[in-house]
Amino acid sequence: MSKALVFQTDFGLVDGAVCAMYGVASTVDPTLRIFDLTHDIPQYNIWEASYRLRQSIDYWPEGTVFVSVVDPGVGSTRRSIIARTRRNQYIITPDNGTLTHIKKIAGIESVRVFDEKANKLPSAGESYTFFGRDIYAYTGARLASGIIDFDHFGEPVPVESVVELPIIPSYRKEDKVVGMIDVLDVRFGNLWTNIDHGLFHQLGVCHGNRFEVSIRNDTRYIYENTMAFARSFAAVAIGEPLIYVNSLQNIGVAINQGSFAKAYSIGTGTNWHISFRKVQGHS
Structure with a gap:
């Protein structure tokens, strides 16, 4: 066959x-x-x-x-x-x-x-x-x-x-994890990072915890705000941002029923960096 x-x-x-x-x-x-x-x-x-x-x-x-x-x-x-x-x-x-x-x-x-x-x-x-x-x-x-x-x-x-493109590995630095925005979930505008869920959980993570999220393009900061870590999109209100584990077991960032990439003009690749730090008091 x-x-x-x-x-x-x-x-x-x-x-x-x-x-x-x-x-x-x-x-x-x-x-x-x-x-x-x-x-x-x-x-x-x-x-x-x-x-x-x-x-x-x-x-x-x-x-x-x-x-x-x-x-x-x-x-x-x-x-x-x-x-x-x-x-x-x-x-x-x-x-x-x-x-x-x-x-x-x-x-x-x-x-x-x-x-x-x-x-x-x-x-x-x-x-x-x-x-x-x-x-x-x-x-x-x-x-x-x-x-x-x-x-x-x-x-x-x-x-x-075999030829390889450069990859910047994700890592933990004290109380935050840092990685890059690998690619978009194109149709919905979600950001898919190279941060594995296991690395993320080293921060002592539970659903509902809030995190400081920072996104920069090389040295220029594009986005800095807080959002919740959620099990699924429906766990937050429509229009609210969230952190979630995507289908490849990596950390994603989205807006429920909206496009995060379009809202903040976010791109992908090795010059797009993202970090997560748990907000104090959310243990």
Whole structure:
């Protein structure tokens, strides 16, 4: 039986690019089960592509093949790779940092580099700008359908050689925890931090406790206020901010039925820092 094939890109769905990837995969094997992780990654945003893989991959079965194409360096000397995770899943992607969160959190067992020219859709001709269709979807479909085998495809390279984007770890400093805003829960405008719930609980946390929350963009403070730590959004009034544990077991910040990111013009990435300190008297 064919393995599941999951696509992620920054192509959007306003034209035929993603449909063409589906067509290539279906031509390789009409029985393939093809799914979309997302095609709304912001253009060229490798960091978000890496995070969305991390957000989703643990909920897919062993053997699933992921194709992630956010590739501002298409046609350059950057490598094309297949990585096998510790849970025996596969990710086909340009080696440009897309595997950063998988490598750090989920774990990568082995990596193979493959020749783009030798593994290009035969009908692509002289085009070298649509690798998502001509190389990654084509290779992903062949891997998912069993036409090629990971252990006998391409050349093995050290896992350590895979390109990583910089990550600033979260930490505890005396009576507060500090981290960065990794990504947004885009549709709702919630902030997802890299602060693990275990680190947060080192502050002696109970639901209902109030915390001083500080957000800065490099050295410029954007937000400083207090809010409650809640089990869910409904625990506070509509329009009120809250701290909560998100679906990845990290600390999130939200406005109940509102967009925190939009309300305060909050962004994401390594220059967006956030800290939490429990208000005195809330033990």
